[in-house]
Amino acid sequence: MDNTHPLGIPINDLNTSSGSISGNNLSADNYEDMIHNMAAMMRGMLGEAIKQMPLDPSIKGQLKVPEKCLGEELAIKALKGGNFYFLQNDQPSALKENKSPKAHSFNVELIRKDFPILQQKVHGNKPLVWLDNAATTQKPNHVIDKISDYYRNYNSNVHRGAHEMAARATDAYEQARQKIQQFMSAGSSNEIVYVRGTTEAINLIARTFGQLNIGHGDEIVLSASSHHANIVPWQMLAKEKGAHLRVIPFNDIGELDLEAYKALLNPRVKIVAVDHVSNVLGTVNPIKEMVKLAHANSSIVVIDGAQSVPHFRPNVQDIDCDFYVFSGHKLFGPTGIGVVYGKTKHWDTIPPYQGGGNMIDKVTFEHTTYQPPPYKFEAGTGNIADAIGLGAAIDYIQGIGFDAAGHYEKELLNYGMQQLTMIPDLKLIGTSPTKVSVMSFVIDGISNEDMGKYLDSEGIAVRSGHHCAQPTLAYFGLTSSVRPSVAFYNTFEEVDFLIDTIKKGIKQLKK
């Protein structure tokens, strides 16, 4: 193999974000990283060169880009015009032009082009304003295309066939697992088990780890801000085993009471199950500290990451949690696919979740032996297409710069919260400064359902209801709220439109 790159760089000298790579063992991830790094490097070099070019003051006014953007934007244009194989047309447009978060500020208009649904009109000719991101996020073309590509070009079952299609599908399915591992900073891809979503993930842990470790009189500690998915499976287990649920309260702004949590910890507490981010309050809970306290009490910790992963990357090794779960559809990926991260020491000791094909080693009518984790926990044909789609979603968010997206989104949230505060009779639910994305509220004298319908009539999609978190709302004496929630593809104009429409709605509905 020729070990020289087309750019003239010896491949063995190239570094990727995941470390040094040798020319013979480039994984797809390494390869893509390398391409993106080189693209960013070339844009940087070309940009610098363009900035150094003498510019006649008389043509400055005729340029279509502001002078301060000269290097960057002209470099992008120049590269796009050329026949560079790393800027092919099948790449997401935001990836093409906004590759490096360090080098470029976040360009929301470019990002929006990647999400076809954001161009939809509703109720006749009203542009869709998607502010129901906590319920589910929209999917970029990159994800839609990768799923379609699988069905069109290499649909096959995985791990089984001795043919080319099976090999291609297995590679893509397992590469997606590696992408998830890297996204969560897990130690090994064998710690990542595919499930349908957060709900199934928590049921899996309750039915396996919980079955094995919870006994009569034991206690399971939950947060008062839990989603039903992180309450009901534990309640079912507790009922069956004669165990008890204990609840960590939160304060008026929606932050968990850590002193109360400490007081709840005692030798009977075997499991602590908390949400990283509340889906009603938006609060980011101090889970690292909570894990430390739980471990000092010999309790294991399950983190519900359904509402955190769309906003920031969890580092499960740093958090040191025992299990961390999330759903693909909240992370700009498909429905029907989700993830359970678990520490190897747990996967190695707990029994299978379901029995069937794929998870076995040898079967006789007398006895069955199992595959090692993660396969031991993945009975039957998995959701291959959507696992690949989730891998593509992770590629997408990494490609646009997830940190930059997070900063932009936080500014949008702060702006929205500030504007909502100024509406008379509107009460915000959950006002912790740590919060992300969600802006729950109620308005005196107006039903939440009516406000939700009014916003919808103007093209604004929000959730109104109990958000599958009835106990959270009960704390505020409520049974429902209106819940707009932002993602990185929302704009300040959309937030302004939301605020104006709420004001108009108040006038209409109070008549």
Ligand SMILES: Cc1ncc(COP(=O)(O)O)c(C=O)c1O
């Ligand atoms: C915090 C939280 N946990 C769990 C879930 C359940 O996720 P899924 O329905 O994808 O299983 C949700 C969904 O809204 C959620 O917000």
